[in-house]
Amino acid sequence: MEATLRVGLIGAGGIGRYLAYQAKGVSEITLTGVYDANPELTQSAAQELEIPAYPTLSALLEDEGVQAVIVATPPYTHRELCEQALQAGKHVFLEKPMALSVADCDAILQAAERTQRRVMVGHVLRLFPLFYQAKQWLDAGVIGKPLAVAIRRTGNERELFAKGWRADVRQSGGLLMEMNVHELDYLRWLLGTVRVVAAQGIQPFAEPSFIQHWHALFVSETGAVAQIEAGMIDPLGTYRVSIIGEQGTIEHTGFGGTVRYKTHSGEEQTLTPEEINTPEPYQWELRLFARGVLFGEPLPYDGTDGREAVALAEACLQKMNTRQEF
Structure with a gap:
């Protein structure tokens, strides 16, 4: 057995x-x-x-x-x-x-x-189909060396953070720790070690009493640049990832939609989650x-990965000044 x-x-x-x-x-x-x-x-x-x-x-x-x-x-x-x-x-x-x-x-x-x-x-973000496939193409060298990454995750999550432990930054860590630590980990998975160059956040509404929308700029050890924009106050909501490489671009739309790439030579491919067909x-x-x-x-991600994502969130928060506009 x-x-x-x-x-x-x-x-x-x-x-x-x-x-x-x-x-x-x-x-x-x-x-x-x-x-x-x-x-x-x-x-x-x-x-x-x-x-x-x-x-x-x-x-x-x-x-x-x-x-x-x-x-x-x-x-x-x-x-x-x-x-x-x-x-x-x-x-x-x-x-x-x-x-x-x-x-x-x-x-x-x-x-x-x-x-x-x-x-x-x-x-677990790494194992959702579109996120996973983008990384497989990147590792296969489809677009060459990555040069720039942009991640945008916005939505209307004020209700989610309105009550219980999520509403208390001392218990949840706020938006960056509780939710966007996923995007910070994904950025590390794509580019390796990165450091925070600059970050700003705003809290336009009284509750919840923490950063509700933020931007940050990063640079990797290889010289690639990156940005993350995330927030909980956008009724339209968007999830988009773009990875620009020396030979082309990969982009996807998060938890649903498609992942695709196109090279400078004109080669291109588009896949849906169903076509990728990874496990739940x-x-x-x-x-x-x-x-x-x-x-x-081997584990797909471990305690060290968890620690480094928290370190990035902590670094972003240290650089933010909610009294300044973008």
Whole structure:
């Protein structure tokens, strides 16, 4: 019988339940049960997912049958929960952002090193079809060396950030940490190490009380330049990625639409998500996590990737001055 990883779920909110549903479709994973700090959420998730409910966090972490945990809780809890799980000998799949500061990320990485356990941070954007295909073309040299990248992600998410832990920057990290850490990680995946040259953000509405729209400029070690524009106050909403290379351009429209390239010689191709036909992204990342733990296979992204994305978000925030206009 093929080996399976026994995984406990910590956090029974929306993303925790979604990850659990996807995990149930992964042959390499067996869910052992669920725990949430809210007992009602624990019980309802256990019934919904048809898995046991752990009465306490200690009960889950002390279960010797549990080899790994999924931590799907608000970002401000990540460091403490990860350190406890790692100390208990569990491998950790952690929802992004890894934590709300580089210092907390480093503490998690140190705990993983000390306990010799693996940590994977869920930068699943890399595995969505259009994002994934763009990277495959880039790596294949279709457009040559990348010269410039532009990422624009805007939408009308004020309601999402209007209540609960997301509304409190001390708990969520605000827009950059809670949402746009994805784009920062994707930029790193495309270009390698980048540094922030400049960043500005605005908060035109009183609530939520953090940056609501922002721009940042970056430069890579190879000399490529990049920009990200992101926000939560755009009723029209846009997702667009452009990668200009020495021999052509790749562009795509995020979670839906198409990815395409065209070279200076006139060669071009366009693909839809259905034509790319990659696995369901969250299920795919959980399978890769399980196989990484069980068989030592490489992880698609790990704790170091999580740490570097938080470092970029932190650097952007340090450079912003909301009193200035763009």
